[in-house]
Amino acid sequence: MGLEVTKALSHAGVIDVDIAVVGGGITGLTATHRLSRAHPRAGVVLLEASSRLGGKIRSHAFPDGHHFDTGPDAMLDTEAATTFCADLGLEAEVVTPGRTGSGIWSRGRVVPLPPGLVGGVPLHPIAVARSGILSPLGLMRAAGDAVLPRHKHGDVSVADLVGRRLGREVLERLVDPLVSGIYAGDTRHLSARVVTPTLYTAEERHRSLILGLRRRGPASGAAAGTKLVTLAPGGLRQLADTVAAQLDGKVDIRCEDPVKSIERDGEGRWLLHGRTATWRARGVILTVPSHCAANLLENLDADSATQLRGIEYASVAIITFAYPTAALPTLPKLPGFLVPRKAGSLVTAITVLSERWQHHHLDGAHLVRCSVGRHGDSRGLDYTDADLVAHVQQELGGFIGISGEPRQVHVARWNQGLPQYTVGHLDRVGTARRRLGEGIWLAGAAYDGMGVASCISQGRRAAEAAASKFLVPTPATAVGVAP
Numbered sequence: 001m002g003l004e005v006t007k008a009l010s011h012a013g014v015i016d017v018d019i020a021v022v023g024g025g026i027t028g029l030t031a032t033h034r035l036s037r038a039h040p041r042a043g044v045v046l047l048e049a050s051s052r053l054g055g056k057i058r059s060h061a062f063p064d065g066h067h068f069d070t071g072p073d074a075m076l077d078t079e080a081a082t083t084f085c086a087d088l089g090l091e092a093e094v095v096t097p098g099r100t101g102s103g104i105w106s107r108g109r110v111v112p113l114p115p116g117l118v119g120g121v122p123l124h125p126i127a128v129a130r131s132g133i134l135s136p137l138g139l140m141r142a143a144g145d146a147v148l149p150r151h152k153h154g155d156v157s158v159a160d161l162v163g164r165r166l167g168r169e170v171l172e173r174l175v176d177p178l179v180s181g182i183y184a185g186d187t188r189h190l191s192a193r194v195v196t197p198t199l200y201t202a203e204e205r206h207r208s209l210i211l212g213l214r215r216r217g218p219a220s221g222a223a224a225g226t227k228l229v230t231l232a233p234g235g236l237r238q239l240a241d242t243v244a245a246q247l248d249g250k251v252d253i254r255c256e257d258p259v260k261s262i263e264r265d266g267e268g269r270w271l272l273h274g275r276t277a278t279w280r281a282r283g284v285i286l287t288v289p290s291h292c293a294a295n296l297l298e299n300l301d302a303d304s305a306t307q308l309r310g311i312e313y314a315s316v317a318i319i320t321f322a323y324p325t326a327a328l329p330t331l332p333k334l335p336g337f338l339v340p341r342k343a344g345s346l347v348t349a350i351t352v353l354s355e356r357w358q359h360h361h362l363d364g365a366h367l368v369r370c371s372v373g374r375h376g377d378s379r380g381l382d383y384t385d386a387d388l389v390a391h392v393q394q395e396l397g398g399f400i401g402i403s404g405e406p407r408q409v410h411v412a413r414w415n416q417g418l419p420q421y422t423v424g425h426l427d428r429v430g431t432a433r434r435r436l437g438e439g440i441w442l443a444g445a446a447y448d449g450m451g452v453a454s455c456i457s458q459g460r461r462a463a464e465a466a467a468s469k470f471l472v473p474t475p476a477t478a479v480g481v482a483p
């Protein structure tokens with residue numbers, strides 16, 4: 001069909017392309033990069049609403065020039081993420097934490113996460129007993145998992161599954177802080193099937209969570225050795241910047257060009273109405289947050305839009321402080337820890353970045369990153385920046401004994417920043433995809449995994465699916481791109 005040589009043709013404000021990628025976050029950037037590498041002559045446009053690429057990947061520099069991420073600051077080193085960094089020529093910049101280890105704030109102190117936790121479920125009762133995180137009664141209740149009957153199938157909340165099998169203490173002191181730490185979520189609403197699939201499957205197959213997890217064989221994910229990595233010295237921002245630089249001049253990238261609506265023409269092509277033109281595309285990769293996607297798809301299919309609007313989001317803030325070293329005379333035992341919902345604080349997680357990462361080591365100062373807010377708790381986000389900083393400073397005093405004034409502070413607000421995979425998520429996304437049909441791909445944080453590494457893999461998969469449907473393979477596809 002010769003689509004590889006399709007040139008963008010403008011007819012009365014309508015521009016023909018093979019594939020339109022909507023949204024220039026890491027998912028859209030990965031998809032566009034993949035298409036550009038494998039199909040350099042294809043007509044691809046990347047449409048981004050804001051003035052910059054990267055989406056949630058964002059950084060800030062203090063006046064002394066020290067850069068730090070204000071959105072995601074690390075990613076899992078999955079196969080997709082490492083291959084992508086290698087494709088970009090960034091292997092040498094990938095770094096692991098200088099100091100590892102995470103803990104939980106438990107009854108007035110930071111407690112290291114005991115060994116043998118899978119999704120927060122303790123497989124080794126002795127290690128958990130030693131940690132003091134659970135009371136003797138809590139441990140006894142967890143042991144009840146061995147004899148309790150199986151529950152009916154179907155999606156349930158993480159709190160329902162874990163609370164029912166292992167009791168409230170395991171839920172509130174272990175699973176909830178860990179899961180909330182990743183999703184800024186509420187385990188009473190998050191889907192066990194999506195958020196803790198290993199736990200869900202353990203009950204489904206073995207009835208007992210603990211026995212099921214023990215029998216499951218080699219662990220997967222973090223338990224199997226997947227590490228957190230970032231890029232130094234620029235942070236994850238470097239990832240987005242490198243993709244953008246490599247796409248420059250090769251792909252039509254339009255910033256400040258929000259897509260306002262999407263419809264289909266009589267020949268099955270997609271019409272994307274943007275600020276500057278209408279784009280007529282054979283395929284669309286839609287990587288915007290789901291509530292934005294819902295607005296774009298409203299006229300095309302109101303039911304899909306309704307499903308996508310059903311995906312809720314949590315709003316959070318990241319506050320980064322540079323404190324003089326004298327303000328924190330004793331460093332916390334661990335460079336990072338999570339704060340359970342039960343503690344009632346605004347702060348949900350604290351990382352001493354200058355301890356965690358070598359490239360954040362500062363002369364005479366500690367860099368401290370605090371996360372605030374979670375689904376159902378937006379107290380902190382109603383404050384002005386000044387009030388929010390004052391409250392968080394006060395809480396930092398209680399948590400890690402920090403005192404005095406910071407040299408610098410930066411507040412990043414992420415309104416509707418983190419999608420929530422609540423009970424029924426798979427059905428919502430499945431229905432929306434089925435109704436939209438072929439030729440349009442929903443990819444990104446709202447759908448199949450919200451971490452940066454997962455977004456990279458979703459972007460890659462969407463690009464491959466779109467290319468195999470609409471683009472003719474070129475020799476470059478065969479040699480240049482790993483499967």
Ligand SMILES: Cc1cc2nc3c(=O)[nH]c(=O)nc-3n(C[C@H](O)[C@H](O)[C@H](O)COP(=O)(O)OP(=O)(O)OC[C@H]3O[C@@H](n4cnc5c(N)ncnc54)[C@H](O)[C@@H]3O)c2cc1C
Nearest residue numbers: 023025026027049055056072073258259417444445451452
């Ligand atoms: C505070 C915070 C901390 C996080 N920490 C981590 C972490 O440490 N590790 C980790 O792995 N993950 C982390 N995450 C999650 C991760 O950063 C995100 O899930 C991921 O970056 C989302 O990428 P995306 O491409 O799917 O979407 P986004 O980054 O949201 O990009 C979507 C893009 O679409 C654009 N857009 C919206 N509407 C339109 C339109 N109509 N037309 C055109 N463009 C449009 C937006 O402007 C945006 O650029 C964090 C997230 C937040 C908010």
